[in-house]
Amino acid sequence: MTVIKVENLSKQYRIGDIGTGSLMDDFKRFQYRLMGKEDPFLKVGKPNNLQKKSDSKYVWALNDLNFQIEEGEVIGIVGGNGAGKSTLLKILSRITGPTTGSVKIKGRIASLLEVGTGFHGDLSGRENIYLNGAIMGLRKWQIDRKLDEIIDFGGVEQYLDTPVKRYSSGMYVRLAFAVAAHLEPDILIVDEVLAVGDIDFQQKCLGKMHDSSAEKGRTVLFVSHNMDSIKQLCTKGFFLANGTLKASGPINEIVQEYETTLISHKTL
Amino acid sequence: MKNSNLSHQNNWDLVILPKNKWLDLNLRELIRYRDLLWLWVRRDYIGAYKQTILGPIWHFLSPVFSTFTYMLIFGKIANLSTDGVPMFLFYNAGITIWNFFNGSFTASSGAFINNAAIFGKVFFPRLIMPLASVVSMLIKFCIQISLFLLVYLYMIFFKEYRPEVGWGLLLIPLNLILIGGIGFGLGLIVSSITTKYRDLNQLVGFGMQLVMYATPVIYAFSTVSSGMKKWLQVNPLVAPVESFKYAFFGIGTFNIAGLVYSFAWMVISIFIGLLLFNKAERNFMDIV
Numbered sequence: 180m181t182v183i184k185v186e187n188l189s190k191q192y193r194i195g196d197i198g199t200g201s202l203m204d205d206f207k208r209f210q211y212r213l214m215g216k217e218d219p220f221l222k223v224g225k226p227n228n229l230q231k232k233s234d235s236k237y238v239w240a241l242n243d244l245n246f247q248i249e250e251g252e253v254i255g256i257v258g259g260n261g262a263g264k265s266t267l268l269k270i271l272s273r274i275t276g277p278t279t280g281s282v283k284i285k286g287r288i289a290s291l292l293e294v295g296t297g298f299h300g301d302l303s304g305r306e307n308i309y310l311n312g313a314i315m316g317l318r319k320w321q322i323d324r325k326l327d328e329i330i331d332f333g334g335v336e337q338y339l340d341t342p343v344k345r346y347s348s349g350m351y352v353r354l355a356f357a358v359a360a361h362l363e364p365d366i367l368i369v370d371e372v373l374a375v376g377d378i379d380f381q382q383k384c385l386g387k388m389h390d391s392s393a394e395k396g397r398t399v400l401f402v403s404h405n406m407d408s409i410k411q412l413c414t415k416g417f418f419l420a421n422g423t424l425k426a427s428g429p430i431n432e433i434v435q436e437y438e439t440t441l442i443s444h445k446t447l
Numbered sequence: 448m449k450n451s452n453l454s455h456q457n458n459w460d461l462v463i464l465p466k467n468k469w470l471d472l473n474l475r476e477l478i479r480y481r482d483l484l485w486l487w488v489r490r491d492y493i494g495a496y497k498q499t500i501l502g503p504i505w506h507f508l509s510p511v512f513s514t515f516t517y518m519l520i521f522g523k524i525a526n527l528s529t530d531g532v533p534m535f536l537f538y539n540a541g542i543t544i545w546n547f548f549n550g551s552f553t554a555s556s557g558a559f560i561n562n563a564a565i566f567g568k569v570f571f572p573r574l575i576m577p578l579a580s581v582v583s584m585l586i587k588f589c590i591q592i593s594l595f596l597l598v599y600l601y602m603i604f605f606k607e608y609r610p611e612v613g614w615g616l617l618l619i620p621l622n623l624i625l626i627g628g629i630g631f632g633l634g635l636i637v638s639s640i641t642t643k644y645r646d647l648n649q650l651v652g653f654g655m656q657l658v659m660y661a662t663p664v665i666y667a668f669s670t671v672s673s674g675m676k677k678w679l680q681v682n683p684l685v686a687p688v689e690s691f692k693y694a695f696f697g698i699g700t701f702n703i704a705g706l707v708y709s710f711a712w713m714v715i716s717i718f719i720g721l722l723l724f725n726k727a728e729r730n731f732m733d734i735v
Binding site for chain 2: 184192193197201202269270271272273274275276277278279280281282283284285286287288290292293296297299301302306309310313314315316317318319342
């Protein structure tokens with residue numbers, strides 16, 4: 180069963196400052212709309228390239244992306260900086276809208292683009308578990324039910340009533356990830372967030388994600404620059420470059436292709 | 448979900464398109480996140496007074512300080528009339544109700560800019576944030592008004608203060624809804640417009656001061672000349688504030704037409720606010 184279907188997805192960004200320049204563009208856009216014409220800036224813009232300076236004010240962070248994801252697949256997304264990985268995740272998790280195209284999703288999505296979103300430094304670990312869980316879309320009773328498990332997974336029980344601003348960055352991440360690991364969504368989106376925990380905890384998180392896909396048929400989208408964790412966790416890979424889907428297929432082939440491109444380009 | 452077959456292929460739970468519908472409130476989603484609303488109110492409340500020794504007592508102290516300042520400046524130095532109401536009660540009531548409006552408006556108008564960091568990382572109905580701030584302000588108001596009530600009852604029982612109180616008291620909840628609602632609606636409008644161009648923010652700080660003087664907070668409406676009254680009545684806050692004072696002190700002009708006028712303001716400003724908010728929330732992360 181297809182759980183995510185992406186069709187002709189593009190995302191355009193305006194680069195540079197917001198000021199009179201962007202105001203003029205807005206007027207022009209408005210003027211065109213009054214005349215019933217298409218947005219004039221949709222036709223301009225270059226593919227995103229961090230290194231080359233372009234004369235256009237508009238870039239396409241994603242350019243005409245098409246793909247489908249089946250239920251239970253664990254997809255690793257690889258690509259250099261500026262390839263559009265995060266933009267794609269942001270659109271899938273409804274943080275920003277696409278410029279053109281559509282995304283269709285079946286099931287409940289939870290995305291982990293940052294750990295500990297909404298954590299308040301002055302609140303205790305326990306209070307933050309509730310807050311963060313609620314931000315991620317859990318009801319209070321759901322958190323009540325899972326509280327012990329979350330505390331256990333995070334392994335910071337001793338500091339549970341200490342304000343999180345006193346936590347070390349590792350403890351902070353452990354607590355935050357513990358909440359995220361218990362969201363139990365149908366689709367889990369994870370950006371590079373595991374970097375701060377120790378190896379032990381990283382393995383624990385990967386294991387948890389693996390379990391949730393293997394045992395419960397959850398779909399996972401995972402972005403990382405760590406090819407080992409990608410290979411360990413994912414079954415299938417997407418290789419993004421300059422906002423387009425360059426290749427998709429079994430994870431080992433994709434990682435290999437990505438690494439070959441890196442070597443041949445001698446760049447990021 | 449698990450056993451759906453090919454025939455269910457087109458039952459998408461969520462379709463993401465470039466533009467939102469005009470008024471895509473998605474109430475069901477909003478209700479599903481109601482726990483977040485309460486937790487966020489709690490966070491505001493606890494976060495504000497962590498690491499202070501007096502804690503929530505500051506809720507009382509700050510309006511008391513302002514009340515004494517106003518008593519000194521407007522009461523003693525400027526000699527403004529309070530229409531026979533004990534000075535402390537008069538200014539304290541004015542400050543408390545004004546703080547409620549000011550807080551509701553200011554907090555809602557910062558909905559996007561202040562929460563950009565969270566909005567940029569996780570999705571939830573954005574409207575939760577301004578709603579939570581209005582609820583926080585309402586709680587703060589209830590705490591502050593309880594101090595007012597204590598002094599008020601003390602004056603009645605021990606100082607032989609005899610206000611003419613009547614059924615106006617019943618309208619207090621309506622007055623609060625009007626004041627909070629207008630603050631919320633205007634706040635939504637400002638928050639949506641200022642995501643891209645911040646110019647309006649500069650105007651708002653100054654504008655709020657102006658609105659405060661155009662509202663009978665520090666003066667009694669009855670002392671205003673009738674020519675002036677006509678102009679002041681354009682301000683939708685006049686009627687609910689006056690009705691609030693009428694309820695406790697039996698002073699001021701109380702009129703139904705004014706309240707209806709304010710009600711229209713509330714409905715229209717919330718409606719426009721929701722429209723703009725709905726439009727802005729889509730891509731505000733790219734431009735904030």
